[in-house]
Amino acid sequence: MSDESSNSESFEELYRSLYEEGMTDGLPVVPPTEERVAEMLRGTDHPRDHVIGRLGNNDNPLTVEDLAANAVMAGCVPPYLPVLEAGARALADPDSNSIQFSVSTGSWAYQWIVNGPVRNELDIESGTGAFGPNYHANQTISRALGMAYRNTAKIYPGEKDMGVMGNPAKFYMLAGENEEASPWEPYHVTHGYDVDDSTITLAGPNGWSQWVPRENTAEQILRDMIENTPRSMRGSSGEDLNATVTHAINPYNADELAKADLSKDQIKSYLVENSDMRTEGRPVLLEDEQLFEDTDIHLKQVSQYQDNNSVKIATIGGSGAFNAIIGMSIGGPVTKQIQFPDNWASLVEEYEFDRNWYPEEGFYE
Template sequence: MSNQSQTEQSLEEINQSLYRQGMTDGLPVIPPTEERVDEMLRGTDADRDDVVGELGNNENALTVEKLASNAVMAGCLPPYMPVLEAGARALADPDSNSIQFSVSTGSWAYQWVVNGPVREKLDIASSSGAFGPSYHANQTIPRALGIAYRNTAKIYPGEKDMGVMGNPYKFSFLAGENEEASPWEPYHVTQGFDADDSTISLAGPNGWVQWFPPENTAEHVLRGMIRNTPESMRASSGEDLNATITHFVNPYNAEELEKADLSKDEIKEYMVENSWRTTNEYTRSFDTGEKVPPRQSKQYRDVDSINVVAMGGPGRVNAIAGTSIGGPVTHEIEFPNNWDDLVEEYVAETEWVPTDGFYD
């Protein structure tokens, strides 16, 4: 869109034009003028014509300039570009299976977890309300990546995106891991990265459940992680189907698990060993009423299908996201030489500060 055409149109007219072309997520966007896109490109050392990745079944190329343009529309700041580039590489990673959870009838979302020093630098929330509103980076980064995928792969509801219900978290599901309050090694370290590396991880869940244990003991937390996983969520790793579930454990409950000397691996092993469910309440045929013999199946088939991430602030509420039919994949975030200066220039401290105290 040229500068001349934009100056002749009002903000409302530009938004309506972009909306009619299917280039937005339905919410108002910031017009991607040449000046704004050029400013966004200050956040990367890559050439604007470089291809970050190929998206969709037709392997449509997402260039750095196109990514920057979508980032402008989503309201991102220039220092967010390194995170966006790493996120785009994750979307283009064949192991992410992003095309499947972008178009499937199951209405999957893009789930992002950010690790490392970049969280503090960009004020990416990981404590109270991390997955909710109020945090600029948490909201605009996933929105930009979602719009970029949509516009690059040309995915529209009822045409390629066949989600029956749709998913309210599709373009807004991002938070940092609360590494400082976690008793365990960070998620990206379990994926083979160094603690000082900054990374972004992608999965594709279609469900989200919040729950809390009746008592704050390790036993109640472990049982709750299994019992509160809906029966429709099944987890099994493997080449044919990599179906994973992520457990977001609040620091309060994580502390109780740590007191019981339980590592992440031991938590996963407990869940696999104790997730047997018996099914005997259904009939095979409505016509004949033939009974289905009681049978047992594991909700969690193996430890590789379970992810444990420390997340959230004070309180006993935990969350479960799944089943993801893609990934998870983790990609390192690489920064341009001028990145610290951009952070200082653009990232403002909030005037309100979340509470640090714990409560029930």
Template sequence: MSTLIEAPLADAAEIRSTIEYYNSQKWTDGLPVVPVTESYLSEFLARTSRDPDEILFTMPHLNRSLTIRLAAINAAMAGCLPEYFPVVLAAWEATAAEPYPKRGIWQSTTGTAPLLIVNGPVRERLGFNSKGNVFGSGFRANATLGRAIRLAAINVFGLHPHQLDQATQATLGKYSACIAENEEESPWEPLHVEHGFDPADSTVTAMVFRSNLHIEARHTGSPEQLGLDLANSIRRTGALLHETSSALVVLGPEHAQLFARAGWGKDDLRQFIFDNSVNSREDLVAVGKDALSQHTRWRLPSGHPDAIPDEASATDTPDLVPALKVPSSVVIMVAGANNAGVSAIIETFGRRGDTPSTVKVQDHG
């Protein structure tokens, strides 16, 4: 802390006053933000050749749009460095390719939030964390990139809690949710290469997610046993809001390497999870999720006046109900430290086997 004493002196009272002014205007997520001047903003805009008035993202139902200039202001407020801004732009473009925020899912009572995944050389160059504590604190690039999206959601689209944001309980990811893939300790090709990018490309992938479920599995060297742990976590009835679910499987390096040593690739694991993410009709009846709403396709009891049979009812095995639509409903990546048998299931919203939304980072700085 001695370096703070040696730093150039500033008027602390004036800085605090500016921060409190931003707070009084409801321009924050509850935490202090960085005050932004025109000169500081220009450093962000210098990192792209695009017009500051270009629209990046629109929520038609709110009749509100995010421009590059507004994205830069909120990135600066979030604590991003100017050199992060090309990654912020890629994050917004990837988010714009996801249909669900445009339809208001960020306002939902289910408490969904954007999740960003960074791949490629930019991870090391800008200091994105892909290893220990990957979902936690301590890394400016991760924390501020995710926060840049959240602040714009608040300040540009008006998604304030208790107002346009109607989340019942929400998720901690509403502050910031940004991770990088641990490509170096993965036995497989990284996420962006799997989806058609060059290994030398830097990319951001965007998803909408509802929760992060911790998987503790240090007890086995069997890929089948570990695979069942993952499948059973995905198919849990509490996660079944719609007819089927979807998931991002974030494997710790130890778990990924366990599968690889057994000769399993990503497609093998995806298929195994799909085949075993199945609930019995009896279990669904017990929790009142054995049928669908004919309007929303959400699960509800078969005795409900809005109920219709689910797709499994018309198959040869009506008493076995898949929790996933297709194997590609499961996205697989590797992140975290190589120090324990720990992975995570991220419950994603709306993905039914479509390719994740991934955008290449373009740096003109």
């Protein structure tokens, strides 16, 4: 977008134009002027025309400049660009199956988990309210990646995006893992990275369920992990459908599980071996009284998860006993290491947010 147009048109006119062209997510955006895009590009050592990956059925190229323009529109700042580049590589990875959960009738979302030192450097929240509103990096990074996919792959509702209900999590769904409060190794270490690496992980769930254990004992937590998982959230790691379910465990309950000497892998094994009981067979409708006859329905123990690879566990959240079950994801999860430009340290210092959310004096004083 030229600077001349930004000078001659009002902010409202520019937003309206971008919306009418299908380039936004429906919310107001920051106009991607040449100056703003150039400033965003300070966050990378790659040239503008570097192709990060190809997205959508038509393998449309996503360049660094394209990503920077979407980052501007989403409200990002230049230090976020390395995280966005890694996220874009995850979206372009065929193993993520991103095209399927971008267009399917199931209304899937983009779910992101960030690990490593970058969480603290960019103030990516992993504690209280991590998946909710309030935190600039969490919201704008995930929003930018969603818009970049939409604008590159040219996905519009009713044309390519056939989500029947739509999914509010498609606006943003990003959290850091609360590594400091976790009794286990971080998510990215579980999946082969070094603890000092910074990574971003992509999955594509269509459901979210919160729950609290009836008792804060390891045995009850495990039972409630099974009981509170919707039957629609099924996991498999086969070639036909790689589907996973992510259990986001709060630090309080994670500690209780760890005190019982339960590792992540042991928890996964318990879930695989003990869930779930469901009916099989089709009920028959009786014509006379319009009742369902249950004679051909039988109960059979069917595992909700094919194997341990179908279950993912991350420690996320703050104080309290609520946990979340996120799934199922029909692709990935895919983890990519974040690569930083030479000017990273100075850029972070320049754009550091000085949050003063809890002043000693009242808001109205």
